[in-house]
Amino acid sequence: MRPLLSAAAVLLLLLLPLAAGQRFRGFSYLLDCGAPSTDSRGLRWDPDGPYVSAGSARPLSVQGLLDPTLASLRVFPYRPAAKFCYALPVDPNRRYLLRPTFFYGPSSTAPPVFDLIVDGTFWTAVDTADDILAGSASHYEAVFPARGRNLTFCLGVNPDYTDSGPFINALQVIQLHDSVYNATDFTGSAMGLIARTKFGSTGDVERYPDDSFDRYWQPFPDSKHAVSSTHNVTSADFWNLPPPDVFNTALVAEQNAPLVLQWPPISLQNGSYYVSLYFADTLANSSRTLDVNINDYQFYEGTVTSAGLSVFATQWILSGLTRVILTSKSVLPPLINAGEVFGIFPIGRLTITRDALAMESMKRSLQNIPDDWIGDPCMPHGYAWTGVTCQEGQNENIRVISLNFSSMGISGSLSPDIANLTALTDM
Numbered sequence: 244m245r246p247l248l249s250a251a252a253v254l255l256l257l258l259l260p261l262a263a264g265q266r267f268r269g270f271s272y273l274l275d276c277g278a279p280s281t282d283s284r285g286l287r288w289d290p291d292g293p294y295v296s297a298g299s300a301r302p303l304s305v306q307g308l309l310d311p312t313l314a315s316l317r318v319f320p321y322r323p324a325a326k327f328c329y330a331l332p333v334d335p336n337r338r339y340l341l342r343p344t345f346f347y348g349p350s351s352t353a354p355p356v357f358d359l360i361v362d363g364t365f366w367t368a369v370d371t372a373d374d375i376l377a378g379s380a381s382h383y384e385a386v387f388p389a390r391g392r393n394l395t396f397c398l399g400v401n402p403d404y405t406d407s408g409p410f411i412n413a414l415q416v417i418q419l420h421d422s423v424y425n426a427t428d429f430t431g432s433a434m435g436l437i438a439r440t441k442f443g444s445t446g447d448v449e450r451y452p453d454d455s456f457d458r459y460w461q462p463f464p465d466s467k468h469a470v471s472s473t474h475n476v477t478s479a480d481f482w483n484l485p486p487p488d489v490f491n492t493a494l495v496a497e498q499n500a501p502l503v504l505q506w507p508p509i510s511l512q513n514g515s516y517y518v519s520l521y522f523a524d525t526l527a528n529s530s531r532t533l534d535v536n537i538n539d540y541q542f543y544e545g546t547v548t549s550a551g552l553s554v555f556a557t558q559w560i561l562s563g564l565t566r567v568i569l570t571s572k573s574v575l576p577p578l579i580n581a582g583e584v585f586g587i588f589p590i591g592r593l594t595i596t597r598d599a600l601a602m603e604s605m606k607r608s609l610q611n612i613p614d615d616w617i618g619d620p621c622m623p624h625g626y627a628w629t630g631v632t633c634q635e636g637q638n639e640n641i642r643v644i645s646l647n648f649s650s651m652g653i654s655g656s657l658s659p660d661i662a663n664l665t666a667l668t669d670m
Contacts, residue, residue: 267417267418267456267457268418269334269337269418270331270332270333270334270337270339270416270418271339271415271416271417271418272289272294272331272414272415272416272417273286273287273288273289273413273415274288274289274290274291274294274329274413274414274415274416275288275289275290275291275311275312275315275412275413276290276291276300276312276315276316276317276411276412276413276414277290277291277300277301277302277312277314277315277316277317278290278315280311280312280314281311282310282311282312283309284450284451284452286451286457288311288312288413291317291329291414294329294330294331295317295327295328295329295330296614296617297319297320297327297614297615298317298318298319298320298327298408299317299318300315300316300317301315301316301317301318302314302315303315303316303346303348304348305348305349310380312344312412312413313344313346313380313412313413315412316345316346316347316348316410316411316412317410317411317412318408318409318410319398319400319408319409319410320408321400321406321407321408322400322408322615322629323400323401323402324399324400324402324625324626324627325399325400325613325615325626325629326358326360326397326398326399326400326615326618326626327397327398327399327400327409327614327615327617328360328395328396328397328398328615328617328618329395329396329397329414330393330394330395330617330618331393331394331395331396331416332392332393333389333392333393333394333416333418334389334418335389335390335391335392336389337388337389337418337419337421338386338387338388338389338418338419338423338424338429339386339387339388339389339394339416339417339418339419340384340385340386340415340416340417340419340456340457340458341361341384341385341386341387341396341414341415341416342382342383342384342414342415342417342457342459343359343369343382343383343396343411343413343414343415344380344381344382344411344412344413344414344415345369345371345374345380345381345382345383345410345411345412346371346374346375346379346380346381346412347371347375347410348375350375352407353372353405354371354372354375354410355404355405355407355408355409355410356368356369356370356372356401356404356405357369357398357399357400357401357404357405357408357409358398358399358400358401358626359383359396359397359398359399360395360396360397360398360399360618360623360626361385361387361394361395361396361397361433362387362390362391362394362395362590362593362618362619363395363591363592363593363594363618363619363621363622363623364387364433364589364590364591364622364623365399365591365623366383366385366433366435366588367383367385367435368401368404369381369383369398369409370404380412382459383435383436384435384436384458384459385433385434385435385436386419386424386427386429386433386434386436386585387429387433387590388429388430388433388590390590390593394416395617395618395619396414396416397617397618397626398410398411399626415457417456417457419456420455420456420484422482422483422484423456423482423483423484424482424483424517424585425482426482426517426555426557427517427557427587431589431590432587432588432589432590433587433588433589433590434517434585434586434587434588435585435586435588436583436584436585437507437509437511437516437584437585437586438461438506438507438508438509438582438583438584439458439459439460439461439581439582439583439584440460440461440462440463440506440507440581440582440583441460441461441462441463441489441492441580441581442463442465442469442492442493442494442504442579442580442581442582443463443464443465443468443469443470443471443492443493443494443495443580444460444462444463444464444469444492445462445464445469446462447462448460448461448462449462449486449488449489453486453487453488454485454486455478455484455486456484460485460486460489460581463494463506465494467497468494468495468496468497468502469492469493469494469495470492470493470494470495470525470578471491471492472491472492472493472525472526473491474487474490474491474523474549474551476490476523476550476551480550480551481521481551481553482553483519483553483555483583485521485553485581489521489580489581490521490523490551490580490581492580493523493525493578493579493580494578494579495525495576495577495578496569496571496576496577496578497576498576499571499576500576501568501569501570501571501577502568502569502570502576502577502578502579503566503567503568503569504566504567504568504569504579505564505565505566505567506565506567506582506584507565507584510563510564511561511562511563511564511565511586512562512586513560513561513562513563514560514561514562514586514587514588515558515559515560515586515587516556516558516559516560516561516584516585516586516587517555517556517557517558517559517583517584517585517586517587518537518542518555518556518559518561518582518583518584519553519554519555519556519582519583519584520535520542520543520553520554520555520567520579520581520582521551521552521553521579521580521581521582522547522551522552522553522554522578522579522580523547523548523549523550523551523552523580524547524548524549524575524578525549525578526549526575527549528549529548529549529575530546530547530548530549530573531546531547531571531573531574531575531576531577531578532544532545532546532547532571532572532573533545533547533569533570533571533572533573533577533578534569534570534571534572534577535554535567535568535569535577535579536567536568536569536570537559537561537565537566537567537568538561538565538566542554542556542559542567544572547578557587558587561584567579567582591622591623592622592639592641593619593621593622593641594619594620594621594622594633594641594642594643595636595640595641595642597663597665598620598621598641598642598643598663598664598666599619599620600660600663601643601658601660601661601663601664602620602628602631602643602664604658604660605657605658605660605661607658608655608656608657608658609653609654609655609656609657610653610654610655611651611652611653611654612653613628613629613630613651615628615629616628616629620633620643621633621641621642621643622641629651630646630647630648630651631643631645631646632644632645632646632647632669636666642666643664643666643667644666644667644668644669645667645668645669645670646664646667646669646670647669647670
């Protein structure tokens with residue numbers, strides 16, 4: 244598939260920097276699964292208790308943790324096919340960056356493996372074993388659209404993986420500016436981060452306050468090709484609003500030689516990917532022309548100036564290991580400053596609205612309901628609420644067909660809205 248390319252456009256609206264200790268704009272959340280904390284950047288993390296009704300928070304007996312959000316975690320019970328959800332009020336017309344953090348700490352047994360689910364859509368499986376061996380935390384990141392007034396982030400107990408319950412240490416949900424990643428069709432897709440890289444950097448991860456949305460830009464050192472420079476590039480000149488500092492380091496090819504990178508540094512499944520590359524000439528008031536190929540297909544051919552350039556493809560097909568090859572079309576050698584790669588995956592269907600509203604009404608009229616009655620009642624497949632059976636009905640609608648509350652200790656009265664469950668055949 245040939246890519247759909249576009250150069251950067253100038254935004255009319257600037258984002259003001261956030262003062263230390265303040266929250267991100269709009270409906271954004273920094274949740275610590277334990278006590279409230281403030282990190283080294285001055286960002287305040289709130290306890291997660293008000294947004295989740297299951298699991299229990301407990302401290303980790305690990306000394307010397309630099310990140311205070313890793314000092315505790317919330318552990319959920321092992322109940323096969325249950326999903327335990329955070330319910331977060333959001334603006335239904337916006338998209339959100341989600342970044343959960345997982346750190347199990349030292350243990351004689353392997354950490355649990357479990358599923359991540361957002362608003363009824365399966366996102367990915369969490370396996371932290373390799374990071375635990377390295378003594379580091381695991382971060383996952385995705386961009387999802389809000390599909391209602393609440394966004395639900397869930398951890399699913401999949402008995403095919405392990406026989407222990409899921410856990411989480413921290414959760415970030417950050418509302419993005421409308422321009423960020425706006426070339427993706429979020430009416431039917433979400434984006435899972437594969438790599439976000441600052442080429443030529445030997446320092447720490449670039450993040451807030453340099454990046455207004457606390458995106459993590461990982462260093463990509465290469466002593467042979469790394470070059471540092473200073474630019475007056477502003478984030479507002481680029482749709483994705485990258486931090487200006489990512490343009491101050493680069494990998495530059497040797498004279499009369501191409502620059503060849505294996506990036507991202509992992510093998511990819513065959514599928515569609517969002518690829519965004521960032522360039523700025525390292526010399527002031529200078530320009531150079533280059534040709535960029537990804538796996539032998541031309542990604543971009545054109546001129547890079549010291550003012551900076553962003554080029555992206557919204558549906559680029561990748562598979563296996565990826566090679567990025569930059570060749571010169573002018574006297575100066577080619578270069579690259581930064582890049583992002585996301586996997587594109589479809590958003591799953593939800594329970595038909597009338598059934599979902601009926602189940603929410605019933606939930607409000609009952610007491611002692613199961614702690615997994617949050618999020619979509621039926622989806623994704625295999626993760627229906629306890630006691631609820633669903634199936635795909637006419638016109639591919641997801642319907643509730645059976646309710647079984649036996650031996651669940653539920654009390655109260657059934658809402659009259661049960662009459663709206665018109666596909667219900669057994670209770």
